[in-house]
C-alpha cells in the first residue's frame with residue numbers, strides 16, 4: 166500500500182500524481198515515488214537521473230525533449246508554484262503537437278508524470294520555485310534539445326500578462342520551432 170494516486174489527464178499517458186502525504190507535530194512526510202506503485206499504474210521506466218532546479222518568478226524552462234532516447238519524467242514542486250506543461254511529440258499519436266498544463270505547487274502537492282515522447286517545460290508563478298525531477302534513461306547532452314516555448318503551432322497558453330516576456334536561458338531562446346524540429350528527424354532511435 167503506497168498511498169500514491171494516479172489520475173490520467175486528457176493527453177493519453179500524462180498522469181497527475183498525488184504523492185503519499187502524512188503530517189504530525191514535526192511537519193510532513195511526502196513520498197513522491199515508489200517503483201511498485203508506478204509499475205502497477207503502467208509506468209515501469211527505470212529512474213536514472215534525479216535533480217532539482219531552483220528558479221525565480223517568471224522563469225520559463227523548456228520545452229525540452231531528448232532525441233533519440235527521450236526520457237519519461239516525474240515533476241514535483243518542493244516549494245513554490247509553477248504552470249507545468251507537456252507537449253505530445255510522439256509520432257503517430259492522435260494528439261501529436263497538442264499541449265496540456267497543470268498548476269503544481271507545494272500547496273497542492275500534485276506531480277506530473279510525462280511518458281517518453283513528451284516535451285516538457287514550466288513557468289514559475291511564485292517568488293521562486295524548487296522543482297524535483299525523476300527521469301528514466303540517461304541524460305544525453307548531445308541529444309538534449311526541444312522546441313520553442315512560444316511556438317505558434319503548439320500555442321501553449323502560459324497565462325503570461327500581455328506583453329510580459331519570461332526569463333529564458335540562451336539555449337531555450339534558440340530552440341527551433343516545431344516545424345524545424347520535425348525537419349531535423351525523429352525523437353525515437355531508428
Ligand SMILES: Cc1cn([C@H]2C[C@H](O)[C@@H](COP(=O)(O)OP(=O)(O)O[C@H]3O[C@@H](C)C(=O)[C@@H](O)[C@H]3O)O2)c(=O)[nH]c1=O
Pocket residue numbers: 214216218226227228229238285286287298304334336
Ligand atoms: C538536464 C540536465 C542538465 N545537466 C547540466 C547541463 C547544464 O550544464 C546544466 C543546466 O542544464 P539546462 O540548462 O539544460 O537545465 P534546464 O533548462 O533546467 O533543463 C531542464 O528543463 C526542464 C524543463 C526539463 O524538463 C528537464 O528535463 C531539463 O531539460 O546542467 C546535467 O548535467 N544533467 C541533466 O540531466
